[in-house]
Amino acid sequence: MSSPVKYVYAFSAALTEGEAAMKNLLGGKGANLAEMCRLGITVPPGFTISTEACTEFTDKGQAHVFELIRDEVAQGVARVEGEMGKRFGDPADPLLLSVRSGARASMPGMMDTILNLGLNDEAVVGLARKANNERFAWDSYRRFIQMYGDVVMGLKPVSKEEHDPFEVIIDMVKEKRGVKLDTDLGTDDLKELVQRFKSLIRARIGRDFPTDPWEQLWGAVFAVFESWNNDRAKVYRELNDIPQSWGTAVNVQAMVFGNLGDSSATGVAFSRDAGTGEDLFNGEFLINAQGEDVVAGVRTPQQISRLGSQRWAQLALVNEEERRSQFPSLEELMPDIYQQLLKAETLLENHFRDMQDMEFTIQEGKLWMLQTRNGKRTGAAMVRIAVEMLKQGMIDEKTALLRVAPERLNELLHPVFDTHAVKAAKVIARGLPASPGAATGQIVFFADEAEEWVKQGKVVILVRLETSPEDLRGMSVAQGILTARGGMTSHAAVVARGMGKCCISGAGAVHVDYKARTMTIGDTVYQEGDWLSLDGSTGEVFEGRIPTVEAGLSGDFGALMALTDKYKRLHVRANADTPDDAKVARNFGATGIGLCRTEHMFFAGDRILAVREMILANDEAGRRKALAKLLPMQRGDFEGMFREMNGLPVTIRLLDPPLHEFIPHDEAGQRTMANEMGVPLGKIKMRVEELHEFNPMMGHRGCRLGISYPEITEMQARAVIEAALNMKARGFEVKAEIMVPLVGTVREFDAQAKVIRQTAAAVFAERGEQLEYLLGTMIETPRAAVIADSIARQAEFFSFGTNDLTQMTLGFSRDDAGKFLPDYLRKGIYEHDPFRSIDQKGVGALVEMAVRKGQQARPGIETGVCGEHGGDPASVEFFHGAGLDYVSCSPFRVPIARLAAAQAAIRE
Known part of the structure; x- marks a missing residue:
């Protein structure tokens, strides 16, 4: 069956049909192999089966894809045969192939690879004769059976302790021979391993290892497609937000061998240090080895550069004489090859303008480049490389900001x-x-x-x-x-x-x-x-x-953060409940406090006793007596917040959670409370029963508490205004914003606003001075979003409480969603946890509507977000597009939000 769609793309010195820009179609590996060929770098010839074929495989199955790509794959193999001067399946001089995965996003080690494909009992003899190296041939055959048996035929350990059934057999043979390393095994030992591996496969799987090279090839291709959906690939995609729909490409390439003796080697190199970001060419290699030996860690790898080798020796406590004799660098051992590798590394980094992670093989004195990709790096390295490449003129400011993944800043903040x-x-x-x-x-x-x-x-x-x-x-x-x-x-x-x-x-x-x-x-x-x-x-x-x-901002990190302020439009505030939190937030560059949760101040020291006294009070007089004890405590806390934020806005939310949260629900705790307060245990139990709610997060909380008990609102408003006046008198610039939580009607807001404004006016009259402050509300119920224009005629600012807005819009309990959300994510019903990254089509639409209505009713109204979404990069980009003025997040996520805000402005 012929197909009008092209699925197979060649890459070689003679013919290259792809390029770096085709990453979505060819995967990162295939696109970069093609690009290296176009740059004139020596690459083993091969071809890439596109990600579209993987999508067809997932949707319609193996038989369908076989018919789609069979002819193109045959043509691809024929081209490789012509360039290498060998024939696939020839027992006298076999062309061997590698089959590797290659998604558009790098997923190191998550999917599957098969090397030395094309070997069987006849071809191994021909390979040994042609290479004049019998041990190499049988070692290659042993490796092939081991990889193919695991990846394609599915032979797995029967217990955790077994780890790898093939390695168990290898260890048994090594023990029998009295050797410690795989490299100490002789040809006869390797022949024994081949036979024992085959027997193991037959015994556990119930069929023989395939001997036909074409059967081997198709089995490997389809196994790579299958590996896109293996457990570890799914986990990696979840951790890195890689869509399942992308699929993986398959790269089929002529084998070159790093295990043909002491003039052969294999290795991995980085154009800069992946751990620190230092502009230093570095990497590791092994003499007489295949690629998997370097990453498997069975043998101690050697360093590529002399400097790297010396640094490694210091860490490994190896003296210089031992280093030179047992662990020489590639630069010292093969200086010509090292210079060729250095030239290729420089060309590739300058071309891609990013740190490169490269794989290479040296076959009997000839250097072959097998792969290049933008290298994985730590958060610290990510920042340093971006800043240094900017200073070196390799990239511009916008590119430097886009080079750093906001979430990776976490590593520098902890x-x-x-x-x-x-x-x-x-x-x-x-x-x-x-x-x-x-x-x-x-x-x-x-x-x-x-x-x-x-x-x-x-x-x-x-x-x-x-x-x-x-x-x-x-x-x-x-x-x-x-x-x-x-x-x-x-x-x-x-x-x-x-x-x-x-x-x-x-x-x-x-x-x-x-x-x-x-x-x-x-x-x-x-x-x-x-x-x-x-x-x-x-x-x-x-x-x-x-x-x-604790960590802090400095050096390259500080330079990057300073650069964000040049481009971002969104301000970034912090959710902070104590002066210490506020100080941390300001040190991380917060431009104010977007959410101060006053209830968090009630749990320190003896404050909880005053809160409980208020809750147990039988009438307003009793509540006011208890609130009078809390007033100086709250006032002192607010003074500390205004001090730390000198000149920056501080948004203080009035009491929000239901009162039952302040009372113990176990009898032991209630008994302790009764003893501390000198009241009968029965009274405590009775009040707990009275406060019980079936759905407390949608019950008597937020502005509803203030409407039932306006004296609570009065005390908190007085504490805010008095603290603001006190700090103003001490020379601090104060910007106070009082926020009413959980409104759903204009009348709710009006009722609370009346209490706040009357209290403020009373304080101003007592003190004989005035102070400007803003009075606004949280938009956290769907109804509030719908009537935002009406609310905006009374409220001077909106702050979206997206945690509750998500809960109420989706009908998901924040406390219970963990029981079913993982299933939703795994089955693709939701791509992201909506409590972590904003549901743009549902909750996001409400935010956009409320902003629009609010601005129409009150031009210039201040709008922000104070839910946890304020620190999520994808959500920050959405809020930027929605036209908000600021996002607010936890102090340690402030730099993440600042970078995300700058990136959103750049991408706009």
């Missing part, structure tokens, strides 16, 4: 180890600083158990010999990752950097026993559950827990 505590801590091992950061947690050895422990509220460090893509879920929930094997380009290192997780790899002193669930370092045995601390910036592993300190 605590680091306290310097003094680190000095006193015991270093028990050292490894490679694969991904910076500080992490403390309890040792867990299995990824699925890490998930379970975290669900129980524990913090964990995942400790493994080396990680694999199957460990992704456990890695995502762990505080940090420690591996005994692997280098800076191992799976653990690359994935951890992509996640922003602290990671130390290649800690050779660490010996892991999965069966015993122990980690041994020297003579000390650490059990599952023991505490460890990791410093991913130095590679040091510490015993026990180490306290942390």
Whole structure:
């Protein structure tokens, strides 16, 4: 069946049909392979099967796609045969192929790869004869069966302890031969492994390993398409917001071999340091190895540059003489190849104008480039690379801002180890600083158990010999990752950097026993559950827990943040309830407080007693007596907020939650409360029963409390106005905004506004001075959004409480949605959690309507968002488009929102 749609695209020195701009169709790998060919870089010839074929595969199945692409794939193989001078399936001199995935967004290790495809019992003999290297041929065959048996035929471990059934057999053969490394196995050992692998496949799967090369090829192609929907790929897409509809391309390429002796090698290189962002060409390689050896961590990789090798030696406590003799750099070992690689790296970074992650193979003294992509990097590296490339004139300011993913700033904002505590801590091992950061947690050895422990509220460090893509879920929930094997380009290192997780790899002193669930370092045995601390910036592993300190803005981070102010239109305020929170927010660049939740001030010290006294009061007089105790406390808190925000607006929300939240619901707590307040336990129980509501979040709360008990509103309004006047008298510039929560009718707002304005007028009369303030409301009920024009004629500002607005619009309980939302996300009913990223078509439409109506009724009305969506980059971009004046978020998300706001303005 011929198809009018083209699904297969060639890339080679002779014919290249794609380019970098075709990433959506060819995937990132295929598009960049084509681009490298166009740049004249030496690339093994091949072809790319497009992402559209993957979509057809997902929608209509394997048989349909086979008919669609069969002829094009045959033509692609024929072109590769012509360029390599070999024939696919020729037993005398076989053309071998690699089959790799390649989505438009880089997903390292998440999908599947098959190398050395085309080998069988006859071809391995021909390969050995042609290469004059029997061991190489049988090692290649062993690797192929191992990969194909896992990826295509689906042979999996039968238990966690088995880990990899093929590796179990390899370990048995090594033990029988008395050797430690795979490279110590001889040709006869490899032949034995081939036969035992085949027998294992036959025994467990019930069919023989395929010997026909074309059957092997089609099995591999369809396995890659299948891998787009494997568990680890789904998890990665969820973590990185990659749509399922994108699909993956398949890249079929002639094999080149890094395991043909000491003049051959394979490696991974970065044009800049992926961990720190330093402008330093770096990477790792292995002599006489295939690509998977570098990332698997079974052998200690060597560094590409001399400087990198010297730095590695310092961390690994290897002296210079040992380094030069046992771990020489590529620059020292193969200087000509190193210069060729350096030239290619420079060309690629200058061409793509971004840090490049490259894979290469050296086959008997010839350099082949296998891949390039924009490299995964830590948040710190992301910021440094963007700022330095701007300074170097490689990119402009807008590009520099767009280069940094806002969420990755999280890594620069969270605590680091306290310097003094680190000095006193015991270093028990050292490894490679694969991904910076500080992490403390309890040792867990299995990824699925890490998930379970975290669900129980524990913090964990995942400790493994080396990680694999199957460990992704456990890695995502762990505080940090420690591996005994692997280098800076191992799976653990690359994935951890992509996640922003602290990671130390290649800690050779660490010996892991999965069966015993122990980690041994020297003579000390650490059990599952023991505490460890990791410093991913130095590679040091510490015993026990180490306290942390807060981070701050400085250097490149500060420069990037300053640049955001040049482009963003949206202001970014913070949700802060204490002066300390306000100070942190201002240090992170907040332009005010968008939400001060006054109820959070009621739980400190003896304040809760006064609140409970108010709740237990039998009449207004009793409530006023209790409120009089709270007044100076609230006034002092507001003074602190105005002090820290000197000259910036402070939006103070009146009491919002239902009163039952301030009273204990268990008998022990009620008994304690009764003793503290000197009242009978029965009275406490009776009041708890009176306050009980079936749906309290839609019950007696917000402005409804103020309408029932206007004296509460009066006290809070007085505290705000008196605090503002006090700070003004001390020389501070005060911008107070009082916000009425949860209104749904104009009359609700009017009733509360009357109390507030009368109270303010009374204070002004008492003090003999005036102060300007704004009086506004939260839009958090759908009805308020619908009648926003009517409300705006009375209210001077709107602040959208998108948490409640989402809850009420979707009919989802924030407290209970966790029971079903994961199913919705997994099944694609919702692409994102609507409580994390705004539901643009539903809740967002209400926001847009309310802004429009509010502006029509009161031109220039101030509008903002104070729900948690204010710190979500996608939501910030939506709010920018909706015409809001500001977003407000938690203090530690202020820089994230600032960057997202700048990016929204740039993309506009």
